Amino acid sequence: MDPITLATTAGAALVAAMATDAWHQAREATVDLWRRFRPDRAELVAEDLDELRGDALAAQEAQDTATIEQLAADWQQRLAELLRRRPDLAEDLQAVLDGVLDGSLTDEDRVRVQRQINIARDNGRVFGVMGGNLIYHEGAKPADGASRTTP
Structure with missing residues (x-):
């Protein structure tokens, strides 16, 4: 999968995972990517994810799809930047997507990825x-x- 499509899919899946039982596993896998890329920022990423989860849960409860899409877009951009700076992490992000995040995507989310x-x-x-x-x-x-x- 090309880096942009990978970042787009992983960002959407990460936000979707926030409302599932896979959240803690998704959070740890995402923070681990930053530990390898910028260890000094890993804890900040963890805090951002925790805050974002609260926003995502509130948006989901209110059926606010615009907010959910914006949260996903923010993480898609972060992940795209991560892959731009460290293309060698693409295989690791793909493994996180396949092993942790993919189960949180609905069929609708899977076909919504655009380029x-x-x-x-x-x-x-x-x-x-x-x-x-x-x-x-x-x-x-x-x-x-x-x-x-x-x-």
């Missing part, structure tokens, strides 16, 4: 919207500060 590719070149800007989330990327500025224009 969108937007590319900004030179001075280009890209605005992507997916699932109500706006993502903005801007190409690199020229080193001399001059703007690039095409006649």
